[in-house]
Amino acid sequence: MAIQFTRNGRKAMLWAQVEAMRRGDLYVEPEHLLLGLLHGEDTGALRLLDKMNLAGYQVRDCAQATLGPESAGTRVETSQLSPSAKKAVEQARRETEATGDDYVGTEHLMLAILRGISDGIEPRPGLREKLNALGLVYERAAIAIQGVTPELPSLSDEPSPVMTAAPVLRPRPSFLKGRDFLSVSDLANDEIRALFELTREFKMGRTPDAGRGKTLALLFEKPSLRTRVTMTVAMNRLGGNVVYLGPEEVGMGKREAVADMARCLSRWVDAVAIRTFADSIIREFADASSAPVINSLTDREHPCQALADYYTILESRSETAGMKLVFVGDGNNVAHSLMLLAPRMGTHFTLACPKGYEPDPNILSEARELAKLYGTNFDISHDPLVAADDADILYTDTWTSMGQEAEAAKRRADFAGFQVNDELLREAKEDVLVLHCLPAHRGEEITDSVADSPYSGIFDQAENRLHIQQALLAAIL
Ligand code: CP
Ligand code: NVA
Numbered sequence: 001m002a003i004q005f006t007r008n009g010r011k012a013m014l015w016a017q018v019e020a021m022r023r024g025d026l027y028v029e030p031e032h033l034l035l036g037l038l039h040g041e042d043t044g045a046l047r048l049l050d051k052m053n054l055a056g057y058q059v060r061d062c063a064q065a066t067l068g069p070e071s072a073g074t075r076v077e078t079s080q081l082s083p084s085a086k087k088a089v090e091q092a093r094r095e096t097e098a099t100g101d102d103y104v105g106t107e108h109l110m111l112a113i114l115r116g117i118s119d120g121i122e123p124r125p126g127l128r129e130k131l132n133a134l135g136l137v138y139e140r141a142a143i144a145i146q147g148v149t150p151e152l153p154s155l156s157d158e159p160s161p162v163m164t165a166a167p168v169l170r171p172r173p174s175f176l177k178g179r180d181f182l183s184v185s186d187l188a189n190d191e192i193r194a195l196f197e198l199t200r201e202f203k204m205g206r207t208p209d210a211g212r213g214k215t216l217a218l219l220f221e222k223p224s225l226r227t228r229v230t231m232t233v234a235m236n237r238l239g240g241n242v243v244y245l246g247p248e249e250v251g252m253g254k255r256e257a258v259a260d261m262a263r264c265l266s267r268w269v270d271a272v273a274i275r276t277f278a279d280s281i282i283r284e285f286a287d288a289s290s291a292p293v294i295n296s297l298t299d300r301e302h303p304c305q306a307l308a309d310y311y312t313i314l315e316s317r318s319e320t321a322g323m324k325l326v327f328v329g330d331g332n333n334v335a336h337s338l339m340l341l342a343p344r345m346g347t348h349f350t351l352a353c354p355k356g357y358e359p360d361p362n363i364l365s366e367a368r369e370l371a372k373l374y375g376t377n378f379d380i381s382h383d384p385l386v387a388a389d390d391a392d393i394l395y396t397d398t399w400t401s402m403g404q405e406a407e408a409a410k411r412r413a414d415f416a417g418f419q420v421n422d423e424l425l426r427e428a429k430e431d432v433l434v435l436h437c438l439p440a441h442r443g444e445e446i447t448d449s450v451a452d453s454p455y456s457g458i459f460d461q462a463e464n465r466l467h468i469q470q471a472l473l474a475a476i477l
Contacts, residue, residue: 004103004104005103005104005105006044006103006104006105006106006151008040008043008044008045008105008106008151009092009103009104009105009106009108009109009151011036011039011040011373012033012036012037012039012040012043012045012106012109013033013036013089014036014369014372014373015035015036015037015039015373016028016032016033016035016036016037016085017032017036017369018036018185018366018369018370018373019032019035019036020032021365021366021369022185022366023067023068025067026080027080027081027082027085028080028081028082028085029067029082029084029085029124030082030084030085030088030113030116030117030121030127031063031066031067031124031127032063032067032085033085033088033109033113034059034062034063034110034113035060035063035064035067037106037109037110037113038056038057038059038060038188039188039189040106040188040189040190041188041189041190041193042190043105043106043107043151044105044106044107044108044110044148044149044150044151045105045106045107045109045110046106046190047107047148047149048107048110048111048141048144048145048148049110049136051144051145051147051148052135052136052140052141052144054134054135054136055175056188056190057175057176057179057191058134059131059134059136061179062127062130062131062134063127065126065130066124066125066126066127066130067124084116084121087116087121088109088112088113088116088121089104089109089112090112091112091115091116092104092108092109092111092112093108094112095108095111095112095115096108098142099145099146099150101150103151105150105151106151107145107148107150107151110141111138111141111142111145114131114136114137114138114141115138117131117138118137118138118139174210174474174475174476174477175191175194175475176191176195176472176475176476177475177476177477178292178476179292179476180286180292180293180294181292181293181294181295181303181304181472181476182279182282182283182286182293182295182301182303183295183300183301183303183337183340184301184303184306184307184337184340184341185340185366186303189344192307192310192344194475195307195468195471195472195475196310196311196314196471198471198474198475199311199464199467199468199470199471201471202237202467202470202471202474203464203467207237208238208474209238209239210238210239210473210474210477211235211238211239211240211473211474211477212238212239212240213239213240214235214238214239214240214241214270214271214477215240215241215242215243215268215269215270216231216235216240216241216242216243216269216270216271216272216273216473217242217243217244217245217265217268217269217271217272217273218231218232218242218243218244218245218272218273218275218296219245219250219252219261219265219272219273219274219275219276219285220244220245220246220247220250220274220275220296221247221250221252221275221276221277222247222275222276222277222297222402222403223247223402224275224296224297225438225439226438226462226465227273227275227296227297227304227465228244230465230466230469231273231296231469231473232244233466234466234469234470234473235473237470238470238473238474238477240270240473240477243269252276252281252285253281258281258284258285258288259284259285259287259288260288261285262284262285262286262287262288262289263288263289265289265291266288266289266290266291267290269291270291270477271291271292271293271294271473271476271477272285272289272291272292272293272294273293273294273296274293274294274295274296274298275296275297275298276297276298277298277299277403278298278299278300279298279299279300279301281298282295282298292476294472294473294476297333297402298333299333299401299403300333300336300360300363301333301336301337301340302333302334302336302337302437303337304465304468304469304472305334305337305437305465306334306337306338306340306341307341307468307472308461308464308465308467308468308469309338309395309435309437309461310341310345311464311467311468312435312457312460312461312464313325313345313393313433313435315460315464316433316457316460317392317433320345320346320347321345321346321347322346322347322348323346323347323348323392323393324347324348324350324377324390324391324392324393325338325342325347325348325349325350325391325392325393325395326350326351326352326387326388326391326393326394326395326428327339327349327350327351327352327395327396327397328352328353328384328387328388328394328395328396328418328419328420328424328445329352329353329396329397329398329399329415329418329445330353330357330397330398330399330401330411330415331351331353331357331358331359331360331380332359332397332401333401334397334437335351335359335397336359336360336363338395339351339359339363339364339367339378340363340366340367340370342367342371342376342378343367343370343371343373343374343376343378344370344374346374346376347376347393348376348377348378348379349367349371349376349377349378349379350377350378350379350380350381350387350391351379351380351381351387352381352382352383352384352386352387352388352418353380353382353418354382354414354415354417354418355382356414357414357415358380359380364380384417384418384424385423385424385427388424388425388427388428389427389428390427390428390429391427391428391429391432392428392429392431392432392433393432393433393434393435394420394424394425394428394432394433394434394435395434395435395436396420396434396435396436396445396446397436397437397445398439398440398441398444398445399411399412399414399415399418399441399444399445400412412444415444415445418445419444419445419446419447420434420436420445420446420447420450421446421447421449421450422447422449422450425450425453425455431455432455433455433457434446434450434451434453434455434456434457434458435457435458435461436451436456436458436461437461438458438461438462440458
């Protein structure tokens with residue numbers, strides 16, 4: 001009988017596919033497999049790395065550096081295993097014989113990839129040297145695996161475990177040091193949990209000085225109240241400074257090339273938070289910047305917002321698994337980040353939007369893949385009353401995002417009927433939590449009666465932007 005994968009092993013294979021899709025790669029290569037192995041929590045692969053005194057992010061950096069940046073544009077619907085990835089999977093089965101296990105866990109996959117690399121199977125140059133420099137080589141890993149507690153061979157089709165509010169070990173300081181944060185998908189589940197833990201500590205008043213002597217540049221091509229102020233206050237609380245450059249000063253790609261701005265700024269400052277239009281701009285900047293870059297909103301995503309939202313939900317509910325989150329409105333940047341995060345939090349996600357306002361197709365396919373992976377529901381509906389049925393969380397945002405002002409009148413007409421009001425609230429659960437990223441257009445996407453009701457958590461959300469970003473900055477700096 002063919003040896004089977006553990007649940008973590010199957011998850012890692014699916015994550016590898018998502019990693020390939022996000023880069024627009026037709027084939028899943030060993031590098032994607034390596035990235036897939038780093039997504040879990042307390043998996044055999046991570047325990048193996050730990051045994052070798054390595055952290056997941058160090059390996060992620062190596063794989064990402066050889067794969068290159070994610071593509072903001074073209075994506076592929078599904079990716080198949082490349083010949084070298086197939087060999088790695090076959091090798092993983094053989095590694096189980098050596099360890100005496102009768103299933104393929106993530107630790108065996110990790111070992112198999114390292115074996116392939118040491119045998120010269122390396123589709124992209126540079127990975128071998130990078131892993132060697134970390135001391136991550138087959139021979140050492142083959143010894144270390146002997147002391148690794150194996151994964152449970154959970155072979156049933158039960159849904160994958162999701163993040164919970166359960167406490168995690170105190171995160172190591174600077175556990176995301178130097179990392180960009182451009183999408184919610186840039187953080188692994190255990191990193192998000194660690195960030196939530198750090199957020200809780202900051203909210204309770206912990207004041208480490210991770211930012212002392214450091215400067216954060218805010219490069220904002222769109223207006224902001226919450227993001228600008230919370231980033232500034234967070235950095236000040238960490239003992240650091242902020243330089244703000246607004247739309248008049250920035251002119252990215254107009255006054256000078258995006259990459260040149262990145263090269264200059266990253267020689268002066270320690271991190272850059274960017275609010276801009278196309279996602280390709282922030283990615284171009286991040287590629288040229290030696291300082292880490294934080295997405296403070298693009299047309300594609302608003303990842304800091306989604307982290308604060310889920311932190312707020314966890315504060316209110318203690319648990320997110322099995323909840324139904326209904327986003328009523330445009331399939332926009334805020335909806336994108338939420339739909340990518342929801343499955344990983346075990347949340348069922350429904351978007352209620354008018355026809356023609358569906359999410360970006362690439363995000364949509366990634367969100368559907370993730371929902372499959374985590375066993376959650378993912379729906380798009382054009383009927384808000386039906387969508388809101390039994391909702392635990394009702395979320396809304398402006399009908400007209402920054403940059404779409406010319407379409408405001410048409411959008412107001414198209415979104416009529418997609419208002420979060422008392423009638424919609426009656427369809428949801430009795431203790432529904434109403435969220436809005438703000439700024440709100442009261443009387444359009446939300447009524448005063450709902451925004452100011454006891455169901456509303458919108459100002460807790462706004463407050464939590466501060467705490468989550470303080471944690472994020474402390475971890476990245
Ligand atoms: N929610 C949010 O990002 O608000 P600002 O646009 O005011 O920063
Ligand atoms: N979707 C909105 C979010 C504002 C925080 C926009 O992009 O304008």
